[in-house]
Amino acid sequence: xxxxxxxxxxxxxxxxxxxxxxxxxxxxxxxxxxxxxxxxxxxxxxxxxxxxxxxxxxxxxxxxxxxxxxxxxxxxxxxxxxxxxxxxxxxxxxxxxxxxxxxxxxxxxxxxxxxxxxxxxxxxxxxxxxxxxxxxxxxxxxxxxxxxxxxxxxxxxxxxxxxxxxxxxxxxxxxxxxxxxxxxxxxxxxxxxxxxxxxxxxxxxxxxxxxxxxxxxxxxxxxxxxxxxxxxxxxxxxxxxxxxxxxxxxxxxxxxxxxxxxxxxxxxxxxxxxxxxxxxxxxxxxxxxxxxxxxxxxxxxxxxxxxxxxxxxxxxxxxxxxxxxxxxxxxxxxxxxxxxxxxxxxxxxxxxxxxxxxxxxxxxxxxxxxxxxxxxxxxxxxxxxxxxxxxxxxxxxxxxxxxxxxxxxxxxxxxxxxxxxxxxxxxxxx
Amino acid sequence: xxxxxxxxxxxxxxxxxxxxxxxxxxxxxxxxxxxxxxxxxxxxxxxxxxxxxxxxxxxxxxxxxxxxxxxxxxxxxxxxxxxxxxxxxxxxxxxxxxxxxxxxxxxxxxxxxxxxxxxxxxxxxxxxxxxxxxxxxxxxxxxxxxxxxxxxxxxxxxxxxxxxxxxxxxxxxxxxxxx
Numbered sequence: 001x002x003x004x005x006x007x008x009x010x011x012x013x014x015x016x017x018x019x020x021x022x023x024x025x026x027x028x029x030x031x032x033x034x035x036x037x038x039x040x041x042x043x044x045x046x047x048x049x050x051x052x053x054x055x056x057x058x059x060x061x062x063x064x065x066x067x068x069x070x071x072x073x074x075x076x077x078x079x080x081x082x083x084x085x086x087x088x089x090x091x092x093x094x095x096x097x098x099x100x101x102x103x104x105x106x107x108x109x110x111x112x113x114x115x116x117x118x119x120x121x122x123x124x125x126x127x128x129x130x131x132x133x134x135x136x137x138x139x140x141x142x143x144x145x146x147x148x149x150x151x152x153x154x155x156x157x158x159x160x161x162x163x164x165x166x167x168x169x170x171x172x173x174x175x176x177x178x179x180x181x182x183x184x185x186x187x188x189x190x191x192x193x194x195x196x197x198x199x200x201x202x203x204x205x206x207x208x209x210x211x212x213x214x215x216x217x218x219x220x221x222x223x224x225x226x227x228x229x230x231x232x233x234x235x236x237x238x239x240x241x242x243x244x245x246x247x248x249x250x251x252x253x254x255x256x257x258x259x260x261x262x263x264x265x266x267x268x269x270x271x272x273x274x275x276x277x278x279x280x281x282x283x284x285x286x287x288x289x290x291x292x293x294x295x296x297x298x299x300x301x302x303x304x305x306x307x308x309x310x311x312x313x314x315x316x317x318x319x320x321x322x323x324x325x326x327x328x329x330x331x332x333x334x335x336x337x338x339x340x341x342x343x344x345x346x347x348x349x350x351x352x353x354x355x356x357x358x359x360x361x362x363x364x365x366x367x368x369x370x371x372x373x374x375x376x377x378x379x380x381x382x383x384x385x386x387x388x389x390x391x392x393x394x395x396x397x398x399x400x401x402x403x404x405x406x407x408x409x410x411x412x413x414x415x416x417x418x419x420x421x422x423x424x425x426x427x428x429x430x
Numbered sequence: 431x432x433x434x435x436x437x438x439x440x441x442x443x444x445x446x447x448x449x450x451x452x453x454x455x456x457x458x459x460x461x462x463x464x465x466x467x468x469x470x471x472x473x474x475x476x477x478x479x480x481x482x483x484x485x486x487x488x489x490x491x492x493x494x495x496x497x498x499x500x501x502x503x504x505x506x507x508x509x510x511x512x513x514x515x516x517x518x519x520x521x522x523x524x525x526x527x528x529x530x531x532x533x534x535x536x537x538x539x540x541x542x543x544x545x546x547x548x549x550x551x552x553x554x555x556x557x558x559x560x561x562x563x564x565x566x567x568x569x570x571x572x573x574x575x576x577x578x579x580x581x582x583x584x585x586x587x588x589x590x591x592x593x594x595x596x597x598x599x600x601x602x603x604x605x606x607x608x609x
Contacts (some may be wrong), residue, residue, distance in 0.1 A: 001462055010605060017534055024583065024585045034436075037466045037508065038507065038508065040469050041469040041509055041510065042468060042514075044597075048596075049597070049599075050600065051596075051600070060581060064462075066466075067466075067467060071467070072467060074467035074468050075467040077467075078467060078468070080468075102498070121507075122509075124505065124506050124507040124508055124531055124537055126507075130600035132505035138507045138531055139531060139534055139535075140507050140508070140531060140534060140539075141535075142509060142533035142535070142538035142539060142594075142595055142596065143534060145596060146595050146599045149596075149599055149600075149603065150599045150602065150603060154498040154585065154589075154595075156583075170480075188454055188455070188501060188504055189501040189504065189527065189529070190525065192529070192530065193530050194499065215498060219505075219531075220579065222501060222504065222529060224528065224530055238499060246491060282454060293500075300561055302434060306596055369458070369463040369506070370458075370462065370463050370464050371464065371466075388456075388458065388505060388506075390456045390459065390505060391456075391458070391459055391460040391481050392458060392459065392481040393463075394460050395481075397481045
């Protein structure tokens with residue numbers, strides 16, 4: 001019996017030849033991360049338990065990205081705790097405002113994750129790093145505190161679901177549409193406790209940015225992790241990371257065996273997936289964007305750990321360039337990192353978005369979780385490229401969030417209601 | 431952790447009034463993110479369930495039992511969620527199933543949780559429930575029914591018995607240093 005890529009990575013990290021789904025193992029942690037919401041609680045638990053030393057200051061990342069630049073006095077106090085802890089323990093990967101980005105965009109872009117790594121994070125969207133063929137999963141603050149002290153984590157080896165996406169994508173269909181469609185298909189607990197392995201020619205055809213987007217939302221199907229196998233695109237992405245970074249020097253490539261055991265194999269006709277939207281109040285509540293033209297909107301959010309990469313902003317700009325945002329709509333751009341800002345400035349993406357009437361934010365999680373920088377009032381509706389549309393997620397409990405791709409979000413920003421690029425007469429996919 | 435906060439410890443019986451919820455209760459409604467600029471348990475508890483049940487914090491009595499259907503605690507990894515529930519006075523959460531991160535967080539923060547789909551489906555707000563962690567049963571005193579619960583895997587029971595993850599890690603590191 002063969003092994004899945006996830007089982008092989010976990011066997012390596014556990015110092016074993018083979019592990020099987022269902023086993024509980026102790027795995028070595030290659031990177032442990034937390035943010036300004038989850039780290040303060042972890043620091044308090046770490047210190048309360050009497051730990052005085054972290055296992056390796058270079059393998060911990062503290063990323064104050066959620067409520068920064070500090071949204072209020074209490075948030076400033078929480079950020080201060082993280083900053084002081086980072087200084088005290090010489091945490092190498094601590095990022096101050098001005099250098100910080102949204103954690104799941106920033107850390108892989110800095111080359112802190114290599115294929116075959118085990119990454120755990122006190123943030124549910126830590127599953128993003130499967131985009132570079134690593135195993136990564138979200139946990140709570142106490143698990144992060146334990147990993148900081150121990151350098152290991154206990155893990156239940158998950159069963160895997162193999163998703164096979166085949167066929168040529170329709171115009172304006174992205175990795176975001178594929179993952180929303182998938183969550184709609186299996187439900188918000190359809191992959192509970194399981195690894196989601198994304199395969200097939202349609203996934204191979206996706207850019208790295210879109211693969212990160214798919215892995216990022218594995219948690220919205222209840223998944224423990226999402227992963228895409230290593231290929232030439234992965235190799236190209238990794239070789240473009242900063243010189244001397246882990247992504248350039250380390251890592252081990254694993255592949256699922258043909259006879260690996262899966263809990264399920266789900267075949268998806270990717271050519272039949274339309275631009276897709278998740279309606280309130282669950283990511284699984286999906287519909288074709290084209291069927292929702294009667295939904296008028298007040299706000300559009302483009303960015304976040306899900307869709308805040310350069311390719312995402314370029315997709316939005318390709319729709320908005322030379323046009324004006326609908327007068328009743330406010331558009332907020334949440335770039336993933338400062339580098340994304342620089343790249344977007346260099347290639348004209350930022351100018352196109354600003355000239356169209358979008359507000360360009362500093363990198364922050366901000367409104368995605370109803371923190372700051374774009375909170376909704378009662379009765380307001382947003383189309384957002386973020387990852388959750390739960391009750392009250394972006395503001396008032398009487399507000400609504402519709403999840404979509406950057407293309408659909410940008411088209412909706414022009415139309416004033418949910419729209420596809422096709423509906424507003426956009427040309428071919430750029 | 432003290433015996434009081436250790437879940438699944440021997441001889442733990444909880445009896446209380448039910449607060450029942452549906453499926454897919456996410457951590458954003460358990461504790462909305464706008465209140466995550468603190469990790470003070472009392473403050474977090476004062477906003478518990480606010481976005482789906484404004485009356486909860488006024489109604490809940492110490493020892494009460496929270497009941498929900500499938501996928502309780504889905505979404506964000508915020509450990510503030512089990513902390514808020516516990517400090518609101520809830521003694522134990524009974525659900526048809528738990529989201530993965532919430533399940534770990536509950537064990538790590540000492541919030542007792544029990545997987546029991548039949549009891550979760552049947553219980554209504556206001557029912558009296560008796561949860562016996564040693565016997566592994568959930569008894570609905572209002573309806574006169576008793577159901578068995580899923581046992582924790584042995585490793586998790588060991589974590590619980592040792593007082594939680596951090597004491598476990600501490601003893602592991604001490605043993606490694608000594609050897």
